[in-house]
Structures are given as C-alpha cells and as structure tokens.
Amino acid sequence: MRTRLTITAGLLATGLLALTGCSNDPNAAAGTGGAGDDGTFKVAAFTAGYGTPGGKLTLDKFVEEGKAKGWDVTLYTSDFDYDKINSDMQSAITQGADVILAGFPDPRQIAPLVNAAEGAEIPIFSIDGGVEPNEDFVEDVTFDQDQLAELTVGALDEAMGGLEGKDVMVIGHDPHIGIMTRSNLAMDMLEESGANIAGGEMKQALNPATSQEEALKFVTDFLQANPEGLDGVWVGWDHAALGAAQAINEAGRDDIYVTGVDALGVAVEEIKKDGPFYASVHQDWFSVVDRVVEDIEAYRADGTLPQENFVEVEGELIDRGNADDFTPSM
Amino acid sequence: MAQTTDIVPAVEVPQDKTQMSQLLWQGGTIIALVALIVVFGVLSPAAFLSFGNMTNILAQVAILTIIAAAQTVVMVTGHFDLSVGTTATLAGATASALMINGMPVSMAIVVGVLVGTLVGIVNGILVAYLGISAIVATLATMTTVGGLAFIVTDGTTLYGMPESFNWIGQTRLAGIPMPVFFALIVAAVIWVILRYTTVGRRWYAVGGNSEVARLSGVNVRLNVLLAFTLAGLASALGGIILVSRLSSASSTSANDYMMLAVAAAFLGMTLLKSGQANIGGTLVGVGIIGVLQNGLNIVGVNTYIQQVLTGIIIIAAVLMSSLKSKNA
Incomplete structure (x- = not known):
C-alpha cells in the first residue's frame, strides 16, 4: 500500500x-x-x-x-x-x-x-x-477630431459661401466614439458660426454599414418636407455622406453641399464630379x-x-x- | 330536438360576433396602414401627401418588397429564412465584384442570381432533407453567407461598376423609379405562383399541415426545397437591385432587411382567415413599415425612436399573428 x-x-x-x-x-x-x-x-x-x-x-x-x-x-x-x-x-x-x-x-x-x-x-x-x-x-x-471637424466645417463654409443663417443637416453615429466626438464638435462650430441645424438636432444613423441607404432616406425625406430648408449636409463618415449626396442628386439640386470623413475611393470619385459631394478628409x-x-x-x-x-x-x-x-x- | 333548437340561436349570436371581430381582425392591418397615412397626412399634409413623396415611399420600400416576398414564400411552407438579408448582400457583392473585374453586366447579374439561388438550395437541403430546424439552418447559413460577403468585398466598399448597371436602380420610367417596377414584377410573379400554380397550392398545403400534405401525395421535402430555392433567387434579385441603386456594394448592405421582411410577412399574415403568409398581406406590411419610416422622418422624429416603434410593430404583428392562428 x-x-x-x-x-x-x-x-x-x-x-x-x-x-x-x-x-x-x-x-x-x-x-x-x-x-x-x-x-x-x-x-x-x-x-x-x-x-x-x-x-x-x-x-x-x-x-x-x-x-x-x-x-x-x-x-x-x-x-x-x-x-x-x-x-x-x-x-x-x-x-x-x-x-x-x-x-x-x-x-x-x-x-x-x-x-x-x-x-x-x-x-x-x-x-x-x-x-x-x-x-x-x-x-x-x-x-485630431477637432482638426477633422474644423477642416470639414471649413469646407462647407467655403462651398455654401458662409455659414451664417444657413441650414445644415448633421449626420452622426454616437456609438462610435470618434464619429460622436467630431460630430458634436462640428455641430458646435456650425452653431457658433450662425448656422441652423436642420431638423433641430443631429440625425443618428443606426448602422454605419448600412448608413448610405439611411442617409439617402434622411435627406430625401427632409427635402420632401423642407425643399428650401437645406444648404449643406455635414456627415461624420463617407459612407453616409455618399447617401446624402445621392439624395441631393436625385432631387435635382445643385445648391446643397456635402462633406464626409475617410476619403474612401468611391467618395473621392464623387468629389471629382464637382457635384454635391464637396470634400472629405483623408486619415492616413x-x-x-x-x-x-x-x-x-x-x-x-x-x-x-x-x-x-x-x-x-x-x-x-x-x-x-x-x-x-x-x-x-x- | 328542443335542445337543438335552443342551441342554434345560442351559437349563431357568437358566430355573428365572431364574424364581426374576424373582419376587424383581418382588416386591422389595412386599418393600421390607412390610420398611419391619415396621421402623417394631417401632421404634414403638403409634404407627406404629395405625389413626390408617394414616389419616394415606393422607392424606399422597393427592395424590402422583394426580400419580404422571398420571406413570404418560405413562410407559406411553415418555415423561416433568416438568411434572406445576407443572401441579398452576397449576391449584390458578387455581381459587383465580377463587373468591376470586367465581366459583362448581364453575365455578372446572372452569376449573382445563381449565387443566391445556390444559398436557397443549401437552405432547402438542410431543412427538408437533413431535418435541421429552419431557424437553426438559416441562422447558420446567414452567418456563413455573411462571412462570404466579407470575403467577396474584402471588407471594403466595392464601387466602379459600369454606368449601364445603374439603369436597374437609378433610372425612372414615367417618374417612377425602376426598382418599384422590379418589386411589382417580383411580387406579381410570386403571387401568381402561390395563387394559381400547383406548386403554390402544394406550398400552402405543406404549410397548413405537412403530414396531411404528405399523406395526400405531396412531396413535402421537394416542395420545401423549391420554396427555399425561390426565396434565395428573389433575395439575390433584391440585393443586386440595391447595389445598383447605391452604386456601391458593402459587406453588409442588405443584412438589415431580414428583420423588416419578417415583420412585413407577419403583418400580412393577419389578413387571411387562415393566418397564413400571403403576398397581398406582405405588401400591406411593407406599406406600413415604409409609411412609418418615411412619415417619422418627415415629421422629424429621432431615428432611435423610429427603431423602437418598428420593434413594437414587429411584436404587435407576431402577437396578432399568433392570436389569429389560435382562433383559426
């Protein structure tokens, strides 16, 4: 044993x-x-x-x-x-x-x-x-989210010929901390410059992956209700910005401008067309x-x-x- | 005999009540659609009730109509297909990738449709021949097909398809966007199949009671396989039209349509006395979802609240449908 x-x-x-x-x-x-x-x-x-x-x-x-x-x-x-x-x-x-x-x-x-x-x-x-x-x-x-917001708001300012009294839709996505930060910074900058936030508040896309279609609907429906109530669309990322630009094109408008962030290839192609997609920011x-x-x-x-x-x-x-x-x- | 005489009137009164409530029950979904139109029409008459906005709504629900029609086919047989959204994504991404790599547009579309059909066949085999629960089987294919979409797109956004491809999703005929016509064609074809063909009647028989259908000589397995196959094909068409509409294909572009398609089909099930899925009802369900989303956008309701309301509608639809099944 x-x-x-x-x-x-x-x-x-x-x-x-x-x-x-x-x-x-x-x-x-x-x-x-x-x-x-x-x-x-x-x-x-x-x-x-x-x-x-x-x-x-x-x-x-x-x-x-x-x-x-x-x-x-x-x-x-x-x-x-x-x-x-x-x-x-x-x-x-x-x-x-x-x-x-x-x-x-x-x-x-x-x-x-x-x-x-x-x-x-x-x-x-x-x-x-x-x-x-x-x-x-x-x-x-x-x-630097502050710089991204400054560049894009500045581009909208340039495109629209000033911000004072202009109606700008802001499209964000709060679950993403970077997009949330720059969207809120941009909204503050727009308001401080005298622009009106279209719809009174930031539009929230639910899913970045399907946001192109979401933004397309946001802008289409907003223009339907407020044909003269939109001068620009500030978007926190290019995918949604593409949808916003498409809605403006489909509405036959050439006096509303869009900015995005990311500089996706497809977005850059849109910028080259001199259409509503005015600018984006490349993050290297x-x-x-x-x-x-x-x-x-x-x-x-x-x-x-x-x-x-x-x-x-x-x-x-x-x-x-x-x-x-x-x-x-x- | 006296007893019988006593019983007949006693039964007839509730029957009248039942018929009345049945009518209200069946018409409830249509009443809901009309009520939504009235509410938004009152809140924003100039914007909501305009021809332009009606066209917008039709364009916005066109893809959902196609994918919901696909879901309806499977639900007629008593099953679910959770993979319709990812199948649409994969088909659209595949067609886009092939076009970008030089394949002619028509050929790329055919391949995309074949990919979706293949997914449908796999679903059908898993459910009908291998006996796996439809929810489990299509949940698995949803995951797998979703992964394949990431592989096909390499996780990025595909763009640069030929201009001729945009004809499908971006042109208009008599002021109406082309996707609306495609949606109507798909819905009409599926309606004819379900209503007037032998296979459609067999699908309803299988969905009503598969054992009785089998004993009546219906090949249940083959019919379930065919239903899933058609759903895969229709989903693929929806995905390809979506990609053309957006001029780009991402790895998840149509995934969210699955839940809305299920909601639309459930809403539509309340229209039939039998409580079975049907195309007419699904179209009403799609209309409710489309009008709700568009109307809420027009009156400026926050998207988070929109999502909550959509969820509540899904719950209400499922609840009504299950109560309907019990009463049928």
Missing part, C-alpha cells in the same frame, strides 16, 4: 513538474520587452471593427508589418462584439502574449482585457483608442501603423515604452482642388 502511494505521489509530482515546464508564464517578459521563453515575440492584435474598410485595411497592414519584423502576430476580430474580443484577448494573455495592439477599440468596453493585461504586465498599444489620454494604453495614436492610417509598429519594435528590443501615451495626428482635406492627385487607400 505504502509503495503504491509513493509511486502515485511520485507520478503526480513528476506530472506537475512537467506541466509547469510546458506552461507559458504570462509574466515571463512582462514589462521588460523582449520575447518570451521560446524566443518568439508574440503580439495579440484585436479589432471589433474588422467589418469596416478602415478597420480591416489598417489591421491587415499591421499584421503584415509585424510579420515582416519577425513577430508572431495573431489578429482577433469581431463585428463590434466586445464580449468576444474580451474573451479572446484574455485567452491570448494567458497563452503568453508579449504585447497587445488595440485596433479602433471602444475604451468603454474593454475593461476585462485591460485588467487581464495589467495583471500580466503586458503593455497595450492602441490605434484610434479614443479622443483623450487614457492610462490603459502605453500609447494611443489617433487623429498606414502612417499611424508605421509609427505604432516602430514603437512596439523599440519595446521588443529593450523594453522602451513611448514617451507620450496619447498622440494626435492630423488629417488632410481632399476637395475639388486636390482630388485628382490623391490616391485613396480605402
């Missing part, structure tokens, strides 16, 4: 030692940079916005550049399902990720993965992770990816973290003056 117990205890102890040896210690490289025990630098990237053109192209570019650096990059995606993202990232952290890259995250919805990363001392680098500094990220590179996400990749590489090399944890970069206005020379990335 005693011999059996000794053998069993011995086997258990051996098994535990073997399991310990096989397991990935998430703290192995925590906070010090460098690769894990197996020499591989593991990056767990995620985005809940992979279904959007910007989200997909940016994260694909990140994966491509990360792999070119020799990193082991795994991309986790969802269709705005943060429950799935939090679960996936907690698993990735347990499996020994060295760095997390948050692509277009909603900082309000990632607390579980942030807590898990803090517990394992894994830094989170972010692309477009909000509109203000956030201690959850060692670095967040994003576009690829240059943002380049910067974040370099900063992650610096961390991998010797554990150096970026000096600033919130970096705002500026967009470029694309209008009739430069649309022909612009090559869209989306």
Whole structure:
C-alpha cells in the first residue's frame, strides 16, 4: 500500500513538474520587452471593427508589418462584439502574449482585457483608442477630431459661401466614439458660426454599414418636407455622406453641399464630379501603423515604452482642388 | 330536438360576433396602414401627401418588397429564412465584384442570381432533407453567407461598376423609379405562383399541415426545397437591385432587411382567415413599415425612436399573428 502511494505521489509530482515546464508564464517578459521563453515575440492584435474598410485595411497592414519584423502576430476580430474580443484577448494573455495592439477599440468596453493585461504586465498599444489620454494604453495614436471637424466645417463654409443663417443637416453615429466626438464638435462650430441645424438636432444613423441607404432616406425625406430648408449636409463618415449626396442628386439640386470623413475611393470619385459631394478628409492610417509598429519594435528590443501615451495626428482635406492627385487607400 | 333548437340561436349570436371581430381582425392591418397615412397626412399634409413623396415611399420600400416576398414564400411552407438579408448582400457583392473585374453586366447579374439561388438550395437541403430546424439552418447559413460577403468585398466598399448597371436602380420610367417596377414584377410573379400554380397550392398545403400534405401525395421535402430555392433567387434579385441603386456594394448592405421582411410577412399574415403568409398581406406590411419610416422622418422624429416603434410593430404583428392562428 505504502509503495503504491509513493509511486502515485511520485507520478503526480513528476506530472506537475512537467506541466509547469510546458506552461507559458504570462509574466515571463512582462514589462521588460523582449520575447518570451521560446524566443518568439508574440503580439495579440484585436479589432471589433474588422467589418469596416478602415478597420480591416489598417489591421491587415499591421499584421503584415509585424510579420515582416519577425513577430508572431495573431489578429482577433469581431463585428463590434466586445464580449468576444474580451474573451479572446484574455485567452491570448494567458497563452503568453508579449504585447497587445488595440485596433479602433471602444475604451468603454474593454475593461476585462485591460485588467487581464495589467495583471500580466503586458503593455497595450492602441490605434484610434479614443479622443483623450487614457492610462490603459502605453500609447494611443489617433487623429485630431477637432482638426477633422474644423477642416470639414471649413469646407462647407467655403462651398455654401458662409455659414451664417444657413441650414445644415448633421449626420452622426454616437456609438462610435470618434464619429460622436467630431460630430458634436462640428455641430458646435456650425452653431457658433450662425448656422441652423436642420431638423433641430443631429440625425443618428443606426448602422454605419448600412448608413448610405439611411442617409439617402434622411435627406430625401427632409427635402420632401423642407425643399428650401437645406444648404449643406455635414456627415461624420463617407459612407453616409455618399447617401446624402445621392439624395441631393436625385432631387435635382445643385445648391446643397456635402462633406464626409475617410476619403474612401468611391467618395473621392464623387468629389471629382464637382457635384454635391464637396470634400472629405483623408486619415492616413498606414502612417499611424508605421509609427505604432516602430514603437512596439523599440519595446521588443529593450523594453522602451513611448514617451507620450496619447498622440494626435492630423488629417488632410481632399476637395475639388486636390482630388485628382490623391490616391485613396480605402 | 328542443335542445337543438335552443342551441342554434345560442351559437349563431357568437358566430355573428365572431364574424364581426374576424373582419376587424383581418382588416386591422389595412386599418393600421390607412390610420398611419391619415396621421402623417394631417401632421404634414403638403409634404407627406404629395405625389413626390408617394414616389419616394415606393422607392424606399422597393427592395424590402422583394426580400419580404422571398420571406413570404418560405413562410407559406411553415418555415423561416433568416438568411434572406445576407443572401441579398452576397449576391449584390458578387455581381459587383465580377463587373468591376470586367465581366459583362448581364453575365455578372446572372452569376449573382445563381449565387443566391445556390444559398436557397443549401437552405432547402438542410431543412427538408437533413431535418435541421429552419431557424437553426438559416441562422447558420446567414452567418456563413455573411462571412462570404466579407470575403467577396474584402471588407471594403466595392464601387466602379459600369454606368449601364445603374439603369436597374437609378433610372425612372414615367417618374417612377425602376426598382418599384422590379418589386411589382417580383411580387406579381410570386403571387401568381402561390395563387394559381400547383406548386403554390402544394406550398400552402405543406404549410397548413405537412403530414396531411404528405399523406395526400405531396412531396413535402421537394416542395420545401423549391420554396427555399425561390426565396434565395428573389433575395439575390433584391440585393443586386440595391447595389445598383447605391452604386456601391458593402459587406453588409442588405443584412438589415431580414428583420423588416419578417415583420412585413407577419403583418400580412393577419389578413387571411387562415393566418397564413400571403403576398397581398406582405405588401400591406411593407406599406406600413415604409409609411412609418418615411412619415417619422418627415415629421422629424429621432431615428432611435423610429427603431423602437418598428420593434413594437414587429411584436404587435407576431402577437396578432399568433392570436389569429389560435382562433383559426
């Protein structure tokens, strides 16, 4: 009996030692940079916005550049399902990720993965992770929403020959923190300049993916009820701006102008037609990816973290003056 | 005998009441549509009741009409198709991608329609021959087909289709947008199939009681397969017309139509005494949704409230339909 117990205890102890040896210690490289025990630098990237053109192209570019650096990059995606993202990232952290890259995250919805990363001392680098500094990220590179709003409101001002007394519809999407911020900033700027917000409040698109049709209906129906009550449409992203421009074209109007943000290829084609789509703003996400990749590489090399944890970069206005020379990335 | 004499009048009175309530019950959906038109007509008479706005409403519900007609076909057989929206998206995206890559417009449209038809066939096989619940089967295909749409579009927005393709979705005939005519054609064809063809009658028989239909010599499985196939084909047409209307194809452009199509078909089911799905009723349901959305936009109601109201209508439709089934 005693011999059996000794053998069993011995086997258990051996098994535990073997399991310990096989397991990935998430703290192995925590906070010090460098690769894990197996020499591989593991990056767990995620985005809940992979279904959007910007989200997909940016994260694909990140994966491509990360792999070119020799990193082991795994991309986790969802269709705005943060429950799935939090679960996936907690698993990735347990499996020994060295760095997390948050692509277009909603900082309000990632607390579980942030807590898990803090517990394992894994830094989170972010692309477009909000509109203000956030201690959850060692670095967040994003576009200056104030500048995006200024550029587009300025373009509308130019197109309409001033803002004072003009009726402008504002189309936003509050669940997206970036669009929400720039839409509210634009609305404030319009009101401060003496413009009237058509309909009295911002129009909210329910789904960015189907927003072209939503905006088409918003503007068509508004013009039906107020044929002389619209001079411009400010839209927080190009997809919906395309619908607004289409509604104006279908109404046979050439005195109402639209601006968007993103500089999608299809939007730039519309701008070139000198129709209602007057301007958009190009956000060069690829240059943002380049910067974040370099900063992650610096961390991998010797554990150096970026000096600033919130970096705002500026967009470029694309209008009739430069649309022909612009090559869209989306 | 005396007992019988006593019973007859006692039964007849409730029958009159039942017939009256039945008429109100059946006419309730049409009354709701008329009431909405009256309310918005009073609130904004110049804008809402104009010819231009009636044309707008028709244009805005054209795609929904086609996809709801597809859903109706499946619901006639007693099933659901949750994949009609993603099927429409995939078909539109496929046709667009092929056109952008140089395929002639007509050929690309045919391929897009075939893709939708294929999805319908897969749904039919899963439900009719493999015995999977329609909700589970089409939920699975909805997910898969949605993923395929992302692959076809590469997650981005496709544009740059030939100008000739825009004829389908953007031209007008006698001031009426072309999608309206396509919607009418699809609805009429499906109405004729359901009303005047053997296969249509068999679908109603299967939907009424599949076991009785089987014992009567109807090939239930084949008929369910055919219904799903037609739904896939019609959904594909809706998706292609939508892409032409917008001049662009995204990875989720028609997905939201599924829920509205179900709501329209449920609303329409209250029109028949039997409580079965039918094209006429579905068109009334589509009308209610279209008038509601357009009217609320015109009077300036917030889109969040619009969504709440649409949800309430879906609940009311399902409730009325289930009560109707119990009474039938």
